[in-house]
Amino acid sequence: FLYHDYCVLGAGPAGLQAAYFLQRAGRDYVVFERSHAPGSFFAIYPRHRKLISINKRHTGKSNGEFNLRHDWNSLLSHDPRLLFRRYSRQFFPHADAMVRYLEDFAALLELRVRYNTAIVHVTLDKDPQAWNGHYFVLTDQNRQNYKCSCLLVATGTWVPNVVNFPGSEYVEGYETVSINPEDFAGQTVLILGRGNSAFETAENILGVTNFIHMVSRSRVRLSWATHYVGDLRAINNGLLDTYQLKSLDGLLEGDLEDLAIVKDKKGKLHITLRFYLENRNTSAGFDSITLPQDELDNFATRAPYDRVIRCLGWKFDFSIYNRSLRMMPGRGNKNKYPQIKPSYESRGTRGLFVLGTASHSVDFRKSAGGFIHGFRYTTRAVHRLLENRHHGVPWPSTVYPITQLTNSIIKRVNEASGLYQMFSVLADIILLRENATAFEYLEEYPVGVLAELETQTGRNAPDGLFVVIMEYGRNFSGADKDVFYYNRAVGEAQHAWQSNFLHPVIYYYKHLPTEREMRLRPPDWPLPRPDAIHHIVEDFLTDWTAPNAHILPLRRFLENCLSTDLRNFFAESCFLFALTRQKLPPFCQQGYLRMQGLAGSERLRRHAVEAGLLEDYAVTDFSGDKLPDGRQGSRDQLLKDHVIPVRPLQHLVNAKDE
DSSP states (O other): OEEEEEEEEOOSHHHHHHHHHHHHTTOOEEEEOSSSSSOGGGGTOSTTOBOOSOBOOOOSOOOHHHHGGGBSSOOOOSOGGGOGGGTOOOSSOBHHHHHHHHHHHHHHTTOOEETTOOEEEEEEEEOTTSTTSEEEEEEETTOOEEEEEEEEEOOOOOEEOOOOOTTGGGOEETTTSOOOGGGGTTOEEEEEOOSHHHHHHHHHHTTTSSEEEEEESSOOOBHHHHOOTTSBOGGGTHHHHHHHTTSSOEEEEOOGGGEEEEEOTTSOEEEEEHHHHTTSOTTSOGGGOOOHHHHOTTOTTOSOBSEEEEOOOEEOOOTTBOGGGOOOBOSGGGTTSBOBOTTSBBSSSTTEEEOGGGGGGGSTTTSSTTSHHHHHHHHHHHHHHHHHHHHOOOOOEEEEEGGGHHHHHHHHHHHOHHHHHTTTTEEEEEEEETTTTEEEEEEEEEGGGGGGHHHHHSOOOSSOEEEEEEEOOTTSOSTTOOTTOTTOSOOOGGGGGGOOSSEEEEEEESSOOOHHHHHTSOTTOSSOOOSEEEEOOOOTTSOOOOIIIIIHHHHHHHHHHHTSOOOOOOHHHHHHHHHHOSSOOHHHHHTGGGTOSOOOOHHHHHHHHHTTSSOOOBOOOTTSOOOTTSSOOBHHHHHHHTOSOHHHHHHHHHHHHO
């Protein structure tokens, strides 16, 4: 056996992203790739070679984290050469650019990938000394065995979905059908499926066919209505135009398993229903077959077709996993993915994590976890969970004084790409410290395992916490929603809870939610009911920096939760508070009394007076006379001459308390 701590299956985007984090952490790992190069899926798919992941090269901003919000192809790394905008200038790039990018990512970062190694079987070897109570034993096509303590599955979904029905042998698959439009000139085509691959295929031949019909069991879902990037994108929806504008093409709904296809003597394909064939004499010819139009003469698909194309997407390959691993398909519309927990660990086997597209069951039809711009962040989250579990490295965090709480939240909601792309799935966690005089900030933690935060991160949450997450409005997304209705946007801060578009939401909990509370949370809520909640009103520019609309309501919400004053003050105001109050605001305690903060100046004082932050009145000595130099005294004179040292001030305050 060749042993490694970590084995990664697949050198696609998710596998390479996992390898990057493992290598940066100095871990013992290996990546197995069955092809001779990384990203072999993109060497073939999409068949028509245009990606639908956007490559927005210009945003008007120089902040790299913000720009990743609109770069859906780059993987995370420390190397600025490995940004996808250096590989393509197209908004929707050619798939060959992705192949080149992944090859460079693996080569420039010197990731440890074993190419031409196809893992054909995975089983368990029980051992109480192993990290998870067992080792994973992998066998390749040459019967070479490998053993590892942790298995990261990043093989994606690549097995075509196939529906078997009478006549399905006449159907061509998306994976093999011709991509030359001239091969379809003057033909009538039926496409099975209604996803992006189906519409991509239709778009390619739309201008040369007689007409195209498309049939699927569900109605078309438009991504701008569902806010799910895996639904139909505008770049591929030309057939919707020709359907609704009555130019022969059309869409139909029906269960594909109820269909049947029969071929006539001329090679034309006729659509019928399965039950018409059940009692038919199999030796009889085509003329004896009952077709739906024989009973209903305006049956929608009565015209014969020249070709039928299957475009039903992909599913996970379960075949290589031994039953001992209990890798089971999901339920319902998630059955193309393996069952995993919100931590991306298999429900059947400890130590087996699913990454990338195959992990999309966690947020299917909700967020971007099935796509590069989403799973680059969930892969990083899994790596951080593993670092804590196996190597005692706590989740990265930063501790700040409580006076920086508002600024920290505003900075993250305006810049963070992980929160933005993985809305409702990844969240920033703010743990309160030292009687709410400080806080610890954890970035992009999976909210599905919030109840396990202390064990999963190595951080404690004894004094309450805030959760910062991005959400769409509750009733704004759906295949049947009109997302362009009048007055769809909310602009007033007092109505922020009614915001429809993506916006930040802050949850406050006095105690860490329990697993039971997570299970019983309201439907479609990412989190249980909090002790307090605050919506930052949606913004047309996704720029949440407006002082009155965004920052002030947030600060007051935080102050109400913490029963404190989070405002910033000039040193002059802190000086007056020290003389007139028993308790100073945190900013004065942590800044002014420690001789920190902005130095006073006439220009700064005048600006504060004009803004109404300070009163403009003179300060005289105790005898009522003017200051020795004959000028009227003022508070800026005290600052200028430094006549009030900090140490005596603290002495006076202490004396007053005594």
